[in-house]
Amino acid sequence: MTTRLTCLFLALLPWCAFAANERLYVNDKKAPETRKDLEALQAALVKALPQARAATVCIEIGEGSGSGVIVSADGLILTAAHVTTGVKKKVTVVLEDGTHLKAETLGLVAETDAAMMRIIEKGTYPFVEIDRSNSTRLGDWVFALGHAGGFDKSRGSVVRCGRLVRIAGATLQSDCILIGGDSGGPLFDLTGKLVGIHSRVGEQVQVNMHVPMSEFINNWDGLVKGEFIGEGPFATKPVKGNGFLGLATDARPEGGLRVTKVGNKSPAQEAGVKEGDVLLKLNGTPLEKREQFQDLLKEMSAGDELTLELERDGKKQTLTFNLGAR
Amino acid sequence: MIRLLVALGGVTSLAAQQSLESAYRTTGTAVVAAFEAQRAVLQTSSAVILDGRKEAGYGVVISPVGHILTKASEFLGVKTPSITVDRTGFPAVKILAIDSEWDLVLLKIEAAGLIPVVYAPTSGVPQGSWVVANGATTRTHRRALAGIVSAKIRDIPATGGPALGVVLKAKSKVLEIEDVNPKSGAKKAGLQKGDVLLAIEGKAVTKVEEIAEVLKDRKVGSMVKVTFRRGKDEQSVDVRLATRGEMFTELMNNNDLMSGDVSKRRSGFPRVLQHDIPGNGKIVGGPLLDIDGRCLGMNIARANRAENFAIPVEDLRALAERLMKQAVQPE
Numbered sequence: 105m106t107t108r109l110t111c112l113f114l115a116l117l118p119w120c121a122f123a124a125n126e127r128l129y130v131n132d133k134k135a136p137e138t139r140k141d142l143e144a145l146q147a148a149l150v151k152a153l154p155q156a157r158a159a160t161v162c163i164e165i166g167e168g169s170g171s172g173v174i175v176s177a178d179g180l181i182l183t184a185a186h187v188t189t190g191v192k193k194k195v196t197v198v199l200e201d202g203t204h205l206k207a208e209t210l211g212l213v214a215e216t217d218a219a220m221m222r223i224i225e226k227g228t229y230p231f232v233e234i235d236r237s238n239s240t241r242l243g244d245w246v247f248a249l250g251h252a253g254g255f256d257k258s259r260g261s262v263v264r265c266g267r268l269v270r271i272a273g274a275t276l277q278s279d280c281i282l283i284g285g286d287s288g289g290p291l292f293d294l295t296g297k298l299v300g301i302h303s304r305v306g307e308q309v310q311v312n313m314h315v316p317m318s319e320f321i322n323n324w325d326g327l328v329k330g331e332f333i334g335e336g337p338f339a340t341k342p343v344k345g346n347g348f349l350g351l352a353t354d355a356r357p358e359g360g361l362r363v364t365k366v367g368n369k370s371p372a373q374e375a376g377v378k379e380g381d382v383l384l385k386l387n388g389t390p391l392e393k394r395e396q397f398q399d400l401l402k403e404m405s406a407g408d409e410l411t412l413e414l415e416r417d418g419k420k421q422t423l424t425f426n427l428g429a430r
Numbered sequence: 431m432i433r434l435l436v437a438l439g440g441v442t443s444l445a446a447q448q449s450l451e452s453a454y455r456t457t458g459t460a461v462v463a464a465f466e467a468q469r470a471v472l473q474t475s476s477a478v479i480l481d482g483r484k485e486a487g488y489g490v491v492i493s494p495v496g497h498i499l500t501k502a503s504e505f506l507g508v509k510t511p512s513i514t515v516d517r518t519g520f521p522a523v524k525i526l527a528i529d530s531e532w533d534l535v536l537l538k539i540e541a542a543g544l545i546p547v548v549y550a551p552t553s554g555v556p557q558g559s560w561v562v563a564n565g566a567t568t569r570t571h572r573r574a575l576a577g578i579v580s581a582k583i584r585d586i587p588a589t590g591g592p593a594l595g596v597v598l599k600a601k602s603k604v605l606e607i608e609d610v611n612p613k614s615g616a617k618k619a620g621l622q623k624g625d626v627l628l629a630i631e632g633k634a635v636t637k638v639e640e641i642a643e644v645l646k647d648r649k650v651g652s653m654v655k656v657t658f659r660r661g662k663d664e665q666s667v668d669v670r671l672a673t674r675g676e677m678f679t680e681l682m683n684n685n686d687l688m689s690g691d692v693s694k695r696r697s698g699f700p701r702v703l704q705h706d707i708p709g710n711g712k713i714v715g716g717p718l719l720d721i722d723g724r725c726l727g728m729n730i731a732r733a734n735r736a737e738n739f740a741i742p743v744e745d746l747r748a749l750a751e752r753l754m755k756q757a758v759q760p761e
Contacts, residue, residue, distance in 0.1 A: 135453075135460035142464055142560055142721060149558035149578065242448045247558070247578075252736050253685055258584040263557055264706040264736060265578045267461075269450040279456045281708055283736040284685040305688065309708050309735050310455060 128294045131244045145265075145294070149247055152296030153263060158230035160261045160290055162198040162251035163187055163207075163221075171250040171261070171289030172197070172221065173298060174231040179205075179223030180328075182234075182320055183288030184303050185212035185338040188219040190407055191330045197223055202257045211327035216274040217303040217338040218319040219288070220327040232290065235297040235317050240276075244268045248280035248312075250289025250302055261289070269310070276300045276314040303338075342405030347427030349401060349410075351377055353394055360384045360415065361391050375425035378416065385413035406430065457565075457708055462574055468562035469574035471723040474545040476564055476572060476716045478514040479505060488564045488716025489537065490728050491515055492750050496541035497526075499750060500715035501730055502533045503695045513539050517570045526757035529749055530651030530670060532741060533695055533730060536753040547717050547725035553703050553742035555579055555720065561705045563729055564716040577707030583742060586733075588698030591642065592650045592671035596621060598638060605635060607658075611677040615670030621658065628664065629657040645671065650698030673698040689734040696731035702739035703727050713738060 130141045159174040170187030188209035197207045205223050212219035248264045266280035291300035291314045300314030350370020353361035360382040366373045406429035453460040477489035477498045486508045489500035513520045520539035527536045557579050565575035595614020599606040605627035610617045630644045653668040691711035711732050718727045718740040727740035
């Protein structure tokens with residue numbers, strides 16, 4: 105019975121796809137032994153690399169940068185939660201050829217470091233296939249890509265080869281050597297399928313940790329919807345009302361709020377708000393009363409982006425910046 | 431840069447864990463055994479540079495009679511150098527010629543019948559190709575470590591740009607030297623505290639930015655003519671440009687802190703081949719071999735835990751020929 109079911113299943117698969125994704129025989133040896141084994145490993149890696157590289161991106165966020173990988177033609181990206189740090193944030197994605205694209209962070213899993221984002225500019229992007237069958241085994245040969253130390257066009261993303269040396273629950277460990285800037289980057293099997301996302305390293309160069317694909321697959325819907333799943337340690341859940349702007353206002357009879365004080369080194373001051381400015385709109389909502397302004401801010405959290413429309417010396421201007429932490 | 435967390439992952443029950451025995455990891459004995467043919471080349475054609483009894487680095491054997499290439503700045507830092515090739519020790523090491531731009535030195539030991547490396551036809555192998563270099567060694571036995579070619583061949587500009595190695599007096603209307611770095615080309619050329627810089631390569635300089643402008647496109651290791659005033663005299667000297675990292679302690683970033691032993695000079699190279707061999711800082715100076723055991727280049731810097739640089743074979747060959755000629759007919 106089992107045999108028949110297996111045969112049916114195989115028959116349903118298109119042959120070409122099956123052949124292309126065949127598991128490399130060297131993976132089932134404890135170690136490569138012959139010149140032929142080494143050449144087989146090398147040939148598989150060299151073949152899988154171009155597509156893997158095309159789909160690997162650098163993620164520029166705030167002062168730092170991480171990596172990620174595109175997994176759909178319309179620009180869905182998998183990365184690490186400690187790279188995106190939160191949901192619905194604006195970030196910039198850089199492709200291997202240097203193209204900069206606008207992107208938005210989607211959901212994340214705070215306990216295991218999984219996160220998703222999406223390129224918001226319309227286009228057809230190079231992508232890689234996810235290993236949905238959880239087919240990797242301990243000792244399998246893998247390769248890592250990532251923009252180690254940040255984007256460098258003349259260098260490109262850096263490829264490293266190694267083996268899966270430990271599998272433990274929500275963590276894969278390999279001896280592909282990672283470094284800062286690689287976080288969120290992809291780990292591939294030798295058929296070029298995505299098996300993990302770089303997360304963290306130990307002090308020894310052999311200790312490199314990745315989030316397995318199961319973490320993404322099991323949380324897929326929540327990630328797509330932009331949910332903040334679970335609590336820490338890789339991302340801190342936003343708390344409503346803990347945002348800090350750092351200014352005092354008075355309502356004007358004709359509408360708008362006049363700024364009476366700007367806190368020294370506050371987010372408002374650093375964004376360029378000045379005493380005497382008249383605040384007209386917060387995130388598009390016309391401002392009328394102090395209490396209303398405070399209520400709107402209470403719905404926001406530290407790190408959230410806000411847009412302030414204001415008037416200074418009769419001229420309107422718009423400032424966009426992030427709330428600080430209270 | 432986003433910092434990778436150093437802490438390990440959540441606690442998992444031991445039963446759910448699977449761990450690969452160390453022998454089967456990439457640096458493990460069973461995997462390295464597959465590279466025995468390449469290791470045999472390292473045994474005969476790589477040189478071990480010793481400082482007293484301690485290994486200080488490696489070299490590339492390029493002639494049967496004992497011509498050896500290694501990294502200049504590392505070799506010059508060795509107090510009591512001697513060399514081992516295969517199992518034979520050579521106590522007398524002569525410096526024949528140096529190329530400061532590439533940080534390469536040609537050495538000579540009194541030997542005969544050595545087996546020089548065979549140069550690979552090109553360094554233009556695809557990324558992902560196997561490469562092999564020296565791992566830790568014993569007195570008689572070379573070990574191998576394997577990795578792959580891991581990025582595009584390119585130049586590595588000098589960190590912070592090439593520099594003279596002088597500290598200028600702040601808030602001074604003229605470019606007065608406050609301090610001269612002891613390892614700098616400025617020191618060697620005889621510049622002193624109190625000297626006032628007037629021109630570089632004939633171009634008048636009055637501001638720090640103007641110095642930077644003149645030096646920006648020059649190469650590390652090249653000479654520039656510096657005109658200065660000492661007392662009432664105006665003089666000119668030739669100063670060798672160096673990377674800031676060689677002279678001043680570079681600010682360590684997070685990536686350096688997690689990398690351990692990085693090369694002191696790791697920038698300012700005209701062209702490098704990058705690989706991921708998990709060696710330590712002593713990897714430099716030795717040959718980088720391809721799967722056929724041919725010399726694909728010479729390791730010149732461990733930039734960080736994930737990135738090593740090698741001088742590509744085309745450049746290495748040309749440099750070797752030039753240094754050999756220079757050695758025969760000293761300038």
